[in-house]
Amino acid sequence: MAKIEVKHEFSNQDIQDIIATALEGGINYWCGCVNRMLNSDGTLSGVLPEDRSNVHFKSDVIAFGGTLVMFDIDYATTKQIWHLNAEKLLNGIAIFCKESGVKMEELIDNHDAADADQIVQYALFGKLVYA
Numbered sequence: 001m002a003k004i005e006v007k008h009e010f011s012n013q014d015i016q017d018i019i020a021t022a023l024e025g026g027i028n029y030w031c032g033c034v035n036r037m038l039n040s041d042g043t044l045s046g047v048l049p050e051d052r053s054n055v056h057f058k059s060d061v062i063a064f065g066g067t068l069v070m071f072d073i074d075y076a077t078t079k080q081i082w083h084l085n086a087e088k089l090l091n092g093i094a095i096f097c098k099e100s101g102v103k104m105e106e107l108i109d110n111h112d113a114a115d116a117d118q119i120v121q122y123a124l125f126g127k128l129v130y131a
Contacts, residue, residue, distance in 0.1 A: 092123025
């Protein structure tokens, strides 16, 4: 059987749209809080100074090279946190497309909160953990 590899280039806006969808309702039932990852001097981790002017919302952080810190909804008892960056997100998109049968080129204009939730779960855990 032949293996076919499909590549798709995601723009910063594509990444921002998926993350915004996840943050605005996709992951809220298992993720209680999301923060930007900061260096000790208060600058955004992994964001080049010339790109920082483009980071206005949490959904912008990953698209411009930063990392989001995500806290379990029950963090007070679990102390569970996860770190999401562009590499993990793109891997999550690839797994989501493979598992759901959605083509990458169709994902951008046709995703919803449930899709974004699954993408983030695949990105962080490599599988769906929360239903």
